[in-house]
Amino acid sequence: MSPNLTLALVAGVLVAAGVYLVLERSLTRILVGVLLASNGVNVLFLVASGAAGGAPITGVTEPQDMSDPLPQAFVLTAIVITLAVTAFLLTLAYRSFQIAGNDEVSDDVEDSAIRRLALDDETSGSYEPDDEGHPDEEGQATGEQEGERVTADPESSDADPTGYEGETEQEPEPETPAETPKAPVAARAPGEPPPGYLTGARRTPEEDGS
Amino acid sequence: MNNLLPLPVLLPLLGAGLALALNRRPRVQRVVAATALASVTTVAALLVWLTDAHGPIVLWVGNWPQPLGIALVADRLSALMLLVSSVVTLSVLLFSMGAPEAERRRETPISIFYPTFLVLSAGVSNAFLAGDLFNLFVGFEMLLFASYVLLTLGGTGERVRAGSTYVLVSLLSSTLFLVAIAAVYAATGTVNFAQLQGRLAELPPEVSLVLQLLLLTVFSIKAAVFPMSAWLPDSYPTAPAPVTAVFAGLLTKVGVYAIIRTQSVLFPDSPLTRLLMWAALITMVVGILGAIAQTEVKRMLSFTLVSHIGYMVFGVALATTAGYAGAIFYTAHHITIQTTLFLVLGLVEVRAGSTSLTKLGGLAALSPVLGILFFVPAMNLAGIPPFSGFIGKVGLLDAGVQHGGFLAYLLVGGGVVTSLLTLYAMAKVWNRAFWRPLQTEADELETVGVETVEQVAEQPAGTASRTSATEAASGDLEEEPGTTMQQDEGAEELSTGRRMPWPMVATTVVLVLVGVGITVVAGPLYGYSERAATDLLGGAAYVRAVLPEGVR
Numbered sequence: 001m002s003p004n005l006t007l008a009l010v011a012g013v014l015v016a017a018g019v020y021l022v023l024e025r026s027l028t029r030i031l032v033g034v035l036l037a038s039n040g041v042n043v044l045f046l047v048a049s050g051a052a053g054g055a056p057i058t059g060v061t062e063p064q065d066m067s068d069p070l071p072q073a074f075v076l077t078a079i080v081i082t083l084a085v086t087a088f089l090l091t092l093a094y095r096s097f098q099i100a101g102n103d104e105v106s107d108d109v110e111d112s113a114i115r116r117l118a119l120d121d122e123t124s125g126s127y128e129p130d131d132e133g134h135p136d137e138e139g140q141a142t143g144e145q146e147g148e149r150v151t152a153d154p155e156s157s158d159a160d161p162t163g164y165e166g167e168t169e170q171e172p173e174p175e176t177p178a179e180t181p182k183a184p185v186a187a188r189a190p191g192e193p194p195p196g197y198l199t200g201a202r203r204t205p206e207e208d209g210s
Numbered sequence: 211m212n213n214l215l216p217l218p219v220l221l222p223l224l225g226a227g228l229a230l231a232l233n234r235r236p237r238v239q240r241v242v243a244a245t246a247l248a249s250v251t252t253v254a255a256l257l258v259w260l261t262d263a264h265g266p267i268v269l270w271v272g273n274w275p276q277p278l279g280i281a282l283v284a285d286r287l288s289a290l291m292l293l294v295s296s297v298v299t300l301s302v303l304l305f306s307m308g309a310p311e312a313e314r315r316r317e318t319p320i321s322i323f324y325p326t327f328l329v330l331s332a333g334v335s336n337a338f339l340a341g342d343l344f345n346l347f348v349g350f351e352m353l354l355f356a357s358y359v360l361l362t363l364g365g366t367g368e369r370v371r372a373g374s375t376y377v378l379v380s381l382l383s384s385t386l387f388l389v390a391i392a393a394v395y396a397a398t399g400t401v402n403f404a405q406l407q408g409r410l411a412e413l414p415p416e417v418s419l420v421l422q423l424l425l426l427t428v429f430s431i432k433a434a435v436f437p438m439s440a441w442l443p444d445s446y447p448t449a450p451a452p453v454t455a456v457f458a459g460l461l462t463k464v465g466v467y468a469i470i471r472t473q474s475v476l477f478p479d480s481p482l483t484r485l486l487m488w489a490a491l492i493t494m495v496v497g498i499l500g501a502i503a504q505t506e507v508k509r510m511l512s513f514t515l516v517s518h519i520g521y522m523v524f525g526v527a528l529a530t531t532a533g534y535a536g537a538i539f540y541t542a543h544h545i546t547i548q549t550t551l552f553l554v555l556g557l558v559e560v561r562a563g564s565t566s567l568t569k570l571g572g573l574a575a576l577s578p579v580l581g582i583l584f585f586v587p588a589m590n591l592a593g594i595p596p597f598s599g600f601i602g603k604v605g606l607l608d609a610g611v612q613h614g615g616f617l618a619y620l621l622v623g624g625g626v627v628t629s630l631l632t633l634y635a636m637a638k639v640w641n642r643a644f645w646r647p648l649q650t651e652a653d654e655l656e657t658v659g660v661e662t663v664e665q666v667a668e669q670p671a672g673t674a675s676r677t678s679a680t681e682a683a684s685g686d687l688e689e690e691p692g693t694t695m696q697q698d699e700g701a702e703e704l705s706t707g708r709r710m711p712w713p714m715v716a717t718t719v720v721l722v723l724v725g726v727g728i729t730v731v732a733g734p735l736y737g738y739s740e741r742a743a744t745d746l747l748g749g750a751a752y753v754r755a756v757l758p759e760g761v762r
Contacts, residue, residue: 003396022378022382027374034381038385041392044388044389044392045388045392045395047396048392048393049395070395074391074392074395077344077348081351081384084355085381088359088377089377089381092370092373092374093374095362095365095370096370096371099365099366099370100367105371105378106371108375108440108444
């Protein structure tokens, strides 16, 4: 059998346009992209089914003139699934719009957290300061940062675990609690709900504090 | 006998419909859901026994003339996967039922949760039992669609964000899967696994290679094999604890199962050993390095999940009986352990109000039971000797050494390093969340800071002060719900320091025991895996069972 070139081209163009749209940020455009791509794939099934023929019903068409019913059944299933997915994506986009005011797919939390840490030249929360209080090779640096932090906001020093550190003489200790709440806050930045919007009272202390 | 085959798909689906209809009667709904999954477990156990005793069981649905119609096939591999997955789903369901009323209302809204969960279970069963590519696709779509709903339960900002990435990646892989099916059908005129085995072998090698790579790409996205793994650690941790647990345990393993099927039944002559070995190595190493960098334990476990997929791909890549046996055993082990760990984290969330290492502390003193519950599966995951993780890893490494060659030895090395780094990651969780004194929050220090600090100062810093400091802090925690979740907005209402409800603990204990039980029955189970691998590698048994004489 020789494949139908027109159908193949149509499928290719549809999928290409779909891929282009899927790379957009807005969920609505992505949705259109998904629709185009899935229709492209459906056309691909028509290519796969070979030459077109009559309706595959015995008694209506001679068996040798029938078109292949199986790919059509595949396409039917795929269409139904795409329909459901479209409905779901629309809901998701609408919900995203409700929460964030736009329907953009936001950045990976991890990416933004790491980017922020890199910009601020800080260690990540998983960096384990020496629990026993012995300064390690990073000890100097953390000590300095600590000093800066205390002078930067002295009014909050009683709420800051710095007091804890001062009495127990564990120099790098407060690094972890003092620094890490920032990471999730920064991570929340893109596409995140404004505090309190629709989420009601569900607010983290980080948000309250910042 | 073969009429048992549709039950693992039908029962959860019927249960889902019934549960949806009964949404005003939560108690009945729960009974329906539990009954459906318990029956699936029974059927799966029966199937394991039957397939082991009599070979693959085949049902041509609707009894059409034989190569037409849809075949459901259970061989040793699918029966084992079915059993493990149904045990895990049932446990997670019971776990979610045990959650406190308030949390259950928010995290697992009853009218949606149970039906969706049952559909997920049906989808997983369908994927394991599928005898053709398109039915596999339908199984995937069922479980994926249920997972979209479960992942975005409640529709909070964080979940919508994670959900949109997840949905899009899954959609893309589904579209690719359809392309692959269209291509396979165009090339061979069938989608039945057994028929494909013969027909794919007759294709020109280039065409066959393209088809194989297409299918492998699709299943690698589902299984989160690097470089198609980035979606996983970002989306899983935001879901409610039981949902994450069942996702982590099952969804990626369905992808692994599909990879095993592709490699063994569809393309037995083209193992692509080098490509898959590199993928396995990078998956292991990149995954575990990602895990080490995490402070949020759920996220860390998601990364270890990605990393350990590498072990299974390693086993498949070897394309030897020992390799497949190791991969199958490891899959069964990993489904159980990963789910258990996520359930334990659900308990940690209930008990301490957070799963972030920067906020946790003193859990071992706060709740020794929780300590044990975490420690056993954590060591199991890391592969400490008496546990099944060790046996699985040894099996895989042994298969690697038997295979020989530079790349295989490199992977053996990579596997050992990954195992050690997993131990490191688990030790970090243990040290920071369970052993070190509770790190009190800034806002809590305003009220109890003084006494905590005094107690810390009085005693030598370190372990001795752990108990008292924790007691002081936990006393405070019980009065004042201060600590909250970082990642999971839905959990912010959780007050901290609550008692863990006994049904949740009991379910987790059972799963931990199942994990340990895998060690106890490791001998027979490994033997079973080896027989399953022999079936797979031969391939003939599968084809002989599915297709009648003369239709090949």
